[in-house]
Amino acid sequence: MPDHPNQAARDGAAxxxxxxxxxxxxxxxxxxxxxxxxxxQRPAPDRTPEQAADRTPEPVPATASTPVPALAAxxxxxxxxxxxxxxxxxxxxxxxxxxxxxxxxTVFLSIAPSNPASQRYQSAINSHVLPEFEQNWQLFAPNPLxxxxxxxxxxxxxxxxxxxxxSGWYDLxxxxxxxxxxxxxxxxxxxxxxxxxxxxxxxWHNLPxxxxxxxxxPLSKEYLKRIALQRIGxxxxxxxxxxxxxxxxxxxxxxxxxxxxxxxKKQTSYVTLQWWAVSDDDYTGLGIHG
Amino acid sequence: xxxxxxxxxxxxxSSLTGWxxxxxxxxxxxxxxxxxxxxxxxxxxFLLREWPHRRVLYGDRSAWSLDLARQMLAGNHAFTVLxxxxxxxxxxxxxxxxxxxxxxxxxxxxxxxxxVLFLVCVLSIQNRSVLIGDGGDNVIHLMAIYxxxxxxxxxxxxxxxxxxxxxxxxxxTGVALWSVLGLALLxxxxxxxGGMGTLSPGLYTWSTVLWAFWLLSGAWWLLDxxxxxxxxxxxxxxxxxxxxxxxxxxxxxxxxxxxATAGWYKIQGSLWQGGTALYFPLHLDYFNPWPxxxxxxxxxxxxxxxxxxxxxxxxxxxxFLVFNRRIxxxxxxxxxxxxxxxxxxxxxxxxxxxxxxxxxxxLPTWFLVRxxxxxxxxxxxxxxxxxHAFTRGTERPHSAEGVTTV
Numbered sequence: 005m006p007d008h009p010n011q012a013a014r015d016g017a018a019x020x021x022x023x024x025x026x027x028x029x030x031x032x033x034x035x036x037x038x039x040x041x042x043x044x045q046r047p048a049p050d051r052t053p054e055q056a057a058d059r060t061p062e063p064v065p066a067t068a069s070t071p072v073p074a075l076a077a078x079x080x081x082x083x084x085x086x087x088x089x090x091x092x093x094x095x096x097x098x099x100x101x102x103x104x105x106x107x108x109x110t111v112f113l114s115i116a117p118s119n120p121a122s123q124r125y126q127s128a129i130n131s132h133v134l135p136e137f138e139q140n141w142q143l144f145a146p147n148p149l150x151x152x153x154x155x156x157x158x159x160x161x162x163x164x165x166x167x168x169x170x171s172g173w174y175d176l177x178x179x180x181x182x183x184x185x186x187x188x189x190x191x192x193x194x195x196x197x198x199x200x201x202x203x204x205x206x207x208w209h210n211l212p213x214x215x216x217x218x219x220x221x222p223l224s225k226e227y228l229k230r231i232a233l234q235r236i237g238x239x240x241x242x243x244x245x246x247x248x249x250x251x252x253x254x255x256x257x258x259x260x261x262x263x264x265x266x267x268x269k270k271q272t273s274y275v276t277l278q279w280w281a282v283s284d285d286d287y288t289g290l291g292i293h294g
Numbered sequence: 295x296x297x298x299x300x301x302x303x304x305x306x307x308s309s310l311t312g313w314x315x316x317x318x319x320x321x322x323x324x325x326x327x328x329x330x331x332x333x334x335x336x337x338x339x340f341l342l343r344e345w346p347h348r349r350v351l352y353g354d355r356s357a358w359s360l361d362l363a364r365q366m367l368a369g370n371h372a373f374t375v376l377x378x379x380x381x382x383x384x385x386x387x388x389x390x391x392x393x394x395x396x397x398x399x400x401x402x403x404x405x406x407x408x409x410v411l412f413l414v415c416v417l418s419i420q421n422r423s424v425l426i427g428d429g430g431d432n433v434i435h436l437m438a439i440y441x442x443x444x445x446x447x448x449x450x451x452x453x454x455x456x457x458x459x460x461x462x463x464x465x466x467t468g469v470a471l472w473s474v475l476g477l478a479l480l481x482x483x484x485x486x487x488g489g490m491g492t493l494s495p496g497l498y499t500w501s502t503v504l505w506a507f508w509l510l511s512g513a514w515w516l517l518d519x520x521x522x523x524x525x526x527x528x529x530x531x532x533x534x535x536x537x538x539x540x541x542x543x544x545x546x547x548x549x550x551x552x553x554a555t556a557g558w559y560k561i562q563g564s565l566w567q568g569g570t571a572l573y574f575p576l577h578l579d580y581f582n583p584w585p586x587x588x589x590x591x592x593x594x595x596x597x598x599x600x601x602x603x604x605x606x607x608x609x610x611x612x613x614f615l616v617f618n619r620r621i622x623x624x625x626x627x628x629x630x631x632x633x634x635x636x637x638x639x640x641x642x643x644x645x646x647x648x649x650x651x652x653x654x655x656x657l658p659t660w661f662l663v664r665x666x667x668x669x670x671x672x673x674x675x676x677x678x679x680x681x682h683a684f685t686r687g688t689e690r691p692h693s694a695e696g697v698t699t700v
Binding site for chain 2: 083085086089092093096097100101103104107108111112115116134135136137138139140141142143144145146147148149150152154177180181184185186187188189190191192193195196197199200201204219223226227230231234258259260261263264288289290291
């Protein structure tokens with residue numbers, strides 16, 4: 005049963021919904037001329053009139069627009085709801101508007117700078133926004149990052165005769181960079197994994213003392229260690245078992261533009277962490293067999 | 295006297311119009327559709343791109359082991375079905391399902407169910423390894439949640455096509471899908487796989503949201519079959535419309551939030567004030583796939599100054615100028631262009647696609663409709679050709695084709 009007088013004709017002419025032009029729109033549902041009892045129109049959701057911040061430049065068909073003032077002026081309702089229906093709708097509308105305002109308000113306060121309102125309602129804000137609506141849009145702000153931070157690792161091995169040996173530094177970041185170079189769609193593996201793991205580690209530790217600042221401390225340490233072990237890719241180095249690993253970061257400031265007074269010489273500074281023990285458990289699930 | 299009655303009547307008339315629009319009209323259906331298509335394409339494309347790395351990023355080979363993930367999830371209670379089992383088969387199933395769901399959501403096949411499944415897939419994959427994500431993932435995460443509350447399949451979808459071609463056909467596939475999803479939800483709730491309490495009952499939980507979606511769509515279908523002209527069906531329809539309209543408002547405000555915070559925090563930065571800020575991201579190794587291009591872009595002070603200032607001006611102005619139709623469209627062009635440039639220069643194609651999809655919520659309807667017409671004019675003959683080739687190739691009787699489509 006066509007739910008619009010023109011439907012059959014239109015369907016024959018334009019089998020694709022994308023071909024429907026704005027002029028084809030149904031009259032606005034709910035604004036049907038008032039009658040003794042207007043049955044609720046079956047919606048034709050695929051052809052519901054579009055309406056956004058913009059309207060189409062074409063004039064709305066007169067049939068759709070003219071009843072509006074008439075309806076409102078004579079006090080009749082566009083759709084004659086029964087009282088229970090009206091109450092249900094009013095309650096739903098109220099709940100939705102309150103929920104929308106609450107959501108937008110708490111999200112706004114969670115991303116705004118700390119202020120009296122966000123401090124006072126901190127727990128209420130967090131309980132709604134965290135974890136799924138957490139966001140941070142300080143993209144390259146207030147200032148963009150001005151350092152290239154490379155994470156390097158080296159391992160220590162134990163030979164059967166009890167002697168220890170140390171490898172040279174693996175520049176793990178350099179591996180990422182070479183995978184990013186010339187790649188139109190770099191993988192999160194190269195662009196985010198190590199970079200964010202190092203951020204995570206440093207945000208949960210005081211350096212260089214390596215004191216953990218809370219629950220993220222041990223998690224971030226284990227994560228960083230496992231990333232390096234996975235990338236080194238073997239439980240042995242030069243035939244001997246890896247028993248310890250050590251990290252250092254190499255921070256090189258981006259030399260500022262030549263037309264400013266910024267220093268043009270690159271100076272890399274290092275922060276070296278302590279040796280961390282490596283056990284079999286650290287390799288769990290990494291796909292590296294002994 | 296007369297003047298005040300006139301004002302009263304105007305107020306009454308406009309509030310009535312507002313109420314009618316809010317309850318009776320699915321506002322911005324084309325914008326909802328384009329956001330749906332954009333984000334489904336973005337996430338589906340991302341999953342395909344990461345296919346070779348999927349196990350290391352989100353699966354059984356991840357350096358962020360399931361044990362570490364569970365410790366974090368126990369603290370923040372984020373939603374992920376990937377914490378239910380550490381088995382490779384479970385991860386592979388969810389990852390493959392996420393690709394299929396993205397594709398089906400993009401096409402608008404059973405959009406109501408797919409948008410909820412898309413939410414489940416996006417949250418599951420991202421929350422499994424939240425430390426692997428960036429700003430693009432964050433936008434997808436938020437929009438996946440908001441999209442589930444919209445009626446984003448009213449246009450440009452297979453659903454719309456089916457409703458138009460077969461308005462009276464019983465949607466057996468939809469009913470089957472609905473039943474399976476209900477059973478799956480019930481099963482996981484009763485067994486609590488992984489012991490994470492992911493779907494434990496409570497007023498303010500995912501369990502409530504998912505059950506509400508399930509019950510309402512079931513009730514809507516039943517009333518649509520039994521009493522399509524009855525008032526209960528109209529009430530449910532109006533409720534879904536109101537929910538859609540609220541969700542679209544949230545999507546729009548969220549985009550404004552993104553630009554407002556990005557812009558307002560930049561104003562405070564000395565490098566943005568000095569007009570050299572653009573230079574620095576172009577020299578970060580992690581975001582420098584084409585060093586020659588970045589060198590060129592940042593070689594001269596005036597272009598760097600103009601783009602740095604232009605970015606701040608557009609981002610700060612957007613939430614206010616969005617109410618001016620013409621200037622808004624100019625800003626949209628500028629922002630989409632800048633994001634397209636970011637995709638190439640900083641090597642962030644999925645972040646850029648996500649932002650462009652979010653921006654698209656503000657595209658004018660006439661533009662979307664016209665673009666849609668152009669695409670269909672171009673695509674329909676192609677589709678017909680493909681269909682004919684297919685039917686000839688498999689030698690299916692022509693009559694069957696004719697019966698089902700007329």
